[in-house]
Structures are given as C-alpha cells and as structure tokens.
Amino acid sequence: MKNLLLYILLSFLFFGCSEKKSENDIKNWDIEGIRIGDSLLNYMTKEEIIREIESSKNMYQNLTDEFGQVHLNRGFNKYDFLSFRVKIRDENYYIQSVSGNLSFDNKLNSCLEEQKKIEKKFSSKYPNLTKRKKTYTYPFDSTGESVSHNVMFDFESGGQFEVNCAVFKEGLKKKYKWKDGLITSIHTKEVVKWFDNVIN
Secondary structure, three states: OHHHHHHHHHHOHHHHEEEOOOOOOHHHEEEOOEEOOOEHHHOOOHHHHHHHHHHOHHHHOOOOOOEEEEEEOOOOOOOOEEEEEEEOOOOOOEEEEEEEEEEOOOOHHHHHHHHHHHHHHHHHHOOOOEEEEEEEEOOOOOOOOOEEEEEEEEOOOOOEEEEEEEEOOHHHHHHHOOOOEEEEEEEOHHHHHHHHOOOO
8 A cells, every 4th residue: 555655756746746837836746736825725715714814823832823724634545644735824825835644653764755656856956946945843743753754856936745754753753643744835935034034
C-alpha cells in the first residue's frame, strides 16, 4: 500500500500537484484540483470555515491574525486530508495556501526518504529555482519535541513550494488527534511573509 501511495505521489508531478502553465506562477498549480485563488466557499460553508479557523488558532500564537488555517477531509485521491490558509477578514475566503497531508505516523525515516525522492525529482525538473532546507521547532510546543523538516523551493513570484516531514510530541498527538506526516504545500508570497514575521 505504501509503495502504491509513493507511486501516486511521484507520478502526479512529484506529490499530487499539477502544473497548468509556467512554474514561475504559483497560481497555476493545484493540489487535488484545488488551487490558490479559488474560494474555499466552493468546498465548505462559512460556518465550517470559521469553526476550523477557531480550532487551529493555538498553532499560530506567534503570528498575527491575518490568516487562519482550515482543514478539509473529503476522501481525496492522493492525500489523507487538505489544509488551507485564508485571510480571516476576506468574506470570499480566497485560498492563499493549500497543503496535502499524508500520514507517516512514528515513521520519520520513511517520511524523510520520500521527501528526499520528491526533492531530487523536483530539483532536476526545475534547477533554476532557489532551494532551501531548514528544521523548525513548532512554537506551540515549549519542549521542542515537535519539529518540521522542510525543503523549500522559491518561485520568482515570491510564492513557495514546500515538502516537509512534521513530527509532533506524543502528548499533543493524543490531545488533538494529530499524526506525524508528509506535508506538501503551495504558498502565496503573502503567506510566506506571514510565516517569516514572527511577533513573539
């Protein structure tokens, strides 16, 4: 089953993302048919969006309240679930970031192996993009046990492509029903700046 999932990930443009036109325009890419600029209201009700934003606030206490995170579980083809970031005060809830999440719970080495394969293939196809690697500790976990191992590709537009392996503290996984996993994301320039402007 794991080999099948890997085949799907690599076959559909390295991790379930489809390119429509130029790789330098982040809005031309999608995950599970959903792309930046789409209204999240096409997939969820306003009440569902607001509820999801409220439930995920604790993860972003070190950032401003410009954006909120929303999760969507719909039996997707390639991912366990998708997550989005939208501007909280945007009545249309246009998608500013979309991520595909695939479980590798308690399997960090396996996740890193898949991440490396994706990174290598993407780097080969787009050698001119700036690539960066960094391991972050999640600010909501003061113990430092929750971390994200990130590989980031920067687009000329200021947008960003990421493939990350996220690992969470066992206590947090039990409390919030989280799982360690592989996360592939497309971010607008605005979301990238939001992540970079830590307020505390």
